[in-house]
Structures are given as structure tokens and as C-alpha cells.
Amino acid sequence: MGNLPLTCADYAEGMTERAIHPRRGDIECWLTDMDGVLVHENRAIPGAAELLEHWREQEMPYLVLTNNSIFTARDLSARLSSSGIDVPEDRIWTSALATAAFLKQQKPGGTAFVIGEAGILTALHDAGYVMTETDPDFVVIGETRNYSFEAITKAIRLISRGARFISTNPDATGPSQDGPMPATGAINALITKATGMEPYIVGKPNPMMFRSALNKIGAHSHNTGMIGDRMDTDIVAGMEAGLHTVLVMTGIADAAEIERFPFRPDEVLTSVAELLQ
Numbered sequence: 001m002g003n004l005p006l007t008c009a010d011y012a013e014g015m016t017e018r019a020i021h022p023r024r025g026d027i028e029c030w031l032t033d034m035d036g037v038l039v040h041e042n043r044a045i046p047g048a049a050e051l052l053e054h055w056r057e058q059e060m061p062y063l064v065l066t067n068n069s070i071f072t073a074r075d076l077s078a079r080l081s082s083s084g085i086d087v088p089e090d091r092i093w094t095s096a097l098a099t100a101a102f103l104k105q106q107k108p109g110g111t112a113f114v115i116g117e118a119g120i121l122t123a124l125h126d127a128g129y130v131m132t133e134t135d136p137d138f139v140v141i142g143e144t145r146n147y148s149f150e151a152i153t154k155a156i157r158l159i160s161r162g163a164r165f166i167s168t169n170p171d172a173t174g175p176s177q178d179g180p181m182p183a184t185g186a187i188n189a190l191i192t193k194a195t196g197m198e199p200y201i202v203g204k205p206n207p208m209m210f211r212s213a214l215n216k217i218g219a220h221s222h223n224t225g226m227i228g229d230r231m232d233t234d235i236v237a238g239m240e241a242g243l244h245t246v247l248v249m250t251g252i253a254d255a256a257e258i259e260r261f262p263f264r265p266d267e268v269l270t271s272v273a274e275l276l277q
């Protein structure tokens, strides 16, 4: 693949000399994706720990913005710490937290049948929700590594009987060291096929998740960057929010994947380590 171009123009013209994007100097806040950018599951990606340390030393406002709804922010902070990456709990915003905030606004004190783990269950409980299999207001599909046929069948029946279909994130796959793994978006598609109903998805690329993230750190689109590994969640939403977008090649996207899209990131880097140069 050789040198990866850094800017849209470079990419379009196939230029390969290394350059720092002119907008990089204007960036005063960063949003960064987690899986495929900072870690693969619980293994740090080279450069990630150093980049976050650099932001801390520079007192750079930042937020880790992840569609991973398996874990709570506290769990993710502990997992990142065990991978050697120091991210305080309050610097993490997950699709589970965004989903719970959305449902709390939609129907305070509502009820839900949930497929997922502590991340979405805790967030919904903290939002005042009751988990139930009996006539729930919502069926919420989150991320887990243990999807059960029985639970998916229950979800399909409840949606068919009128429960509103919500999902934390659209990611069809999640990155790992050994290659892509099926993720929430793949389960959403199975349920859609069985019910004819599409979910409302709160996580990236939903603008709600970006707006709440920018508000959380008092950032504004004109001087904020978004680092991601997916064109269809991180980059498209960052672009549409007016952020400076940086795609890294350590997760889902590769050069062929970029070509599949009619738009381009502002920068394409091999990894976050290049942001330290």
C-alpha cells in the first residue's frame, strides 16, 4: 500500500509525500473513537497511550466516543488502564449512555427488554428504566459477545407485538487482532429481516451522539477533530458535523474500503502514532 496520503487533495491526486494537514493547527479539541483506534479489544494500539498522555500534558479537551455498548464508562476506563492507556471515566461517552439519555427523554420511567451487557443495562437503570419481558415500551439491542437465539426470538416477538425497536449502534462488525467480529448491526439486520421493522439507532453516526459529545467537552465543530477507523460511522458523522476528520488504518477501514465511499476523510493516517509527529 506504500505511503498513505494525508489529505483529500493528496488522496485524489495520489500524492504520497508526507505533509501535516493545514487544518491540524486549528484543532483545539479532539473526539476519538476507541475500538480500532486506541485498542483492539483489550490490547493497546501502538501510539495510543502516548497520544493521550500528550493531550493530558497539553490540557487538550478530548472525549473517547465509542459505539461499544458492552461496558460501562467505569469498566472501559479500567480496561483501557489495564492496556496501559489512561482515560478517566468522565472522558468516555458510549452509545449505551447516549441511548439511555435518549430513551429517558423519549419516555421517562419507561420499560425495556434489552439484549446486551452491563454497559446498556446499567445506563438504562441509571436513567430510571425497568427491564422486563412483559409488554416493554422498547426492545433495545446492544453489543454483546453472547447473543442468544432465545433472547433474539423474544425480541422479535415483542417488536412484532408493538414494542419500539431501538439499537445502540449500527456497526456490522467490530475489529479485533484476529479480524472482524459480528457486532450489533448484524443482529439488528437479523431482527429486521424477521420483523420487517428497522431500529432507531442512537450511536455513531447519529448526529445526536456527536452533539452530546461536543456539548460534554464544550467543543465547537470548527476547531474539533474526530479520529476514527470506520468511514460509515466515525468519518461520515464527523464530516457532517463539520469536524476535521482523521481516518486511521488500524481498525476496520483499509484503502479499498475508503474507495467504496463517495467522500473522503480530511486525513488518512496509518495510526494515531502519526498524530504525535
Ligand SMILES: O=C(CO)COP(=O)(O)O
Pocket (backbone or CB within 6 Å): 033, 034, 035, 036, 065, 066, 067, 068, 069, 143, 171, 173, 174, 175, 183, 184
Ligand atoms: O464496539 C464497536 C462495534 O463492535 C465499535 O466501537 P468503536 O465505536 O469504539 O469503534
Ligand SMILES: [Mg+2]
Pocket (backbone or CB within 6 Å): 033, 034, 035, 036, 037, 228, 229, 230, 251
Ligand atoms: Mg472503531
